[in-house]
Amino acid sequence: MRTQKSLRTLRYHTSHHPISHPKQKNAAPGFRIRGILAKLTSQLPYPILSYFQDLLRLIFPRECPACKRELTRQEGEVCLTCLTDIQESEFHLCPTENELYLRFAGRIPLEGAAALFFFDKKGKFQAIMQEMKYHNQPRIGSFLGDYYGAKLQGTDFVSEVERIIPVPLHPSKMQKRGYNQSMAICEGLSRALNLPADDTLLLRTRRTDTQTRKDKDDRWANVEGGFESPRPANYHLLMVDDIITTGATLAAGIQALYANPQPPKSVRILCLGMARKE
Numbered sequence: 167m168r169t170q171k172s173l174r175t176l177r178y179h180t181s182h183h184p185i186s187h188p189k190q191k192n193a194a195p196g197f198r199i200r201g202i203l204a205k206l207t208s209q210l211p212y213p214i215l216s217y218f219q220d221l222l223r224l225i226f227p228r229e230c231p232a233c234k235r236e237l238t239r240q241e242g243e244v245c246l247t248c249l250t251d252i253q254e255s256e257f258h259l260c261p262t263e264n265e266l267y268l269r270f271a272g273r274i275p276l277e278g279a280a281a282l283f284f285f286d287k288k289g290k291f292q293a294i295m296q297e298m299k300y301h302n303q304p305r306i307g308s309f310l311g312d313y314y315g316a317k318l319q320g321t322d323f324v325s326e327v328e329r330i331i332p333v334p335l336h337p338s339k340m341q342k343r344g345y346n347q348s349m350a351i352c353e354g355l356s357r358a359l360n361l362p363a364d365d366t367l368l369l370r371t372r373r374t375d376t377q378t379r380k381d382k383d384d385r386w387a388n389v390e391g392g393f394e395s396p397r398p399a400n401y402h403l404l405m406v407d408d409i410i411t412t413g414a415t416l417a418a419g420i421q422a423l424y425a426n427p428q429p430p431k432s433v434r435i436l437c438l439g440m441a442r443k444e
């Protein structure tokens with residue numbers, strides 16, 4: 167059950183961020199129509215809204231992006247079976263003593279690191295991320311952000327956080343995709359934790375070259391300088407990415423934040439999936 171306050175927060179963010187106006191060019195027609203109808207009917211009084219939602223579900227059944235089974239009314243964007251099948255990291259319970267945190271230790275100042283799932287190539291999580299990023303479904307990111315946010319409520323990991331910020335996309339990529347998937351996750355977290363999400367504190371200034379064939383150290387160097395922090399950033403920040411592999415992009419973003427004349431009071435990082443060492 168949402169409080170009135172968190173609903174207001176959500177409305178503020180969805181009306182000010184591009185995620186509420188995703189380009190629908192890659193979406194399936196059914197998804198597109200369902201999205202438009204859902205938006206048009208979202209302000210209706212509850213009994214009528216509920217009726218419309220049932221009708222929409224009947225015409226355009228929602229399916230789980232991982233197992234393709236039809237989702238029930240009680241389920242979010244991923245079915246409960248798949249959510250429990252994917253191994254969780256529980257890193258938020260030991261934010262400075264986990265392998266994600268250690269990946270950054272000594273390179274950048276970091277207060278803690280958390281990941282919802284372990285990233286398993288060809289696994290269910292991979293299927294969910296593919297659907298979110300390449301089939302225009304930011305609502306999956308928002309749902310998983312909300313899902314993780316509910317687990318983080320009341321934990322030390324988020325107790326002093328003041329702003330939730332996404333790893334920014336380069337403007338050209340943003341234009342192509344229509345939304346930033348990390349901001350979608352931030353919006354879900356924002357809803358669950360009742361904290362503001364803000365995508366204006368860190369911006370991408372130039373596109374980095376393809377990084378697939380470079381080794382790890384080159385990759386860390388390659389992304390340096392690709393970010394700017396144009397506004398005062400003196401908050402306790404939680405920085406959010408969808409998947410962390412080497413962490414080079416995230417590290418470069420955090421370096422830009424600390425180069426700000428009004429740097430963060432602290433930075434924690436959070437991702438949905440973390441790739442394990444091969």
Ligand SMILES: [Zn+2]
Nearest residue numbers: 230233245248
């Ligand atoms: Zn499923």
